[in-house]
Amino acid sequence: GTLRYATPFSTPSVESITEQLH
Secondary structure (H helix, E strand, O other), X not given: XXXXXXXXXXXXXXXXHHHHHX
């Protein structure tokens, strides 16, 4: 979600962003 994108510093958030980047 947008919240995860807003906080990339969290461990689970980083994984979510990584998936989107790939």
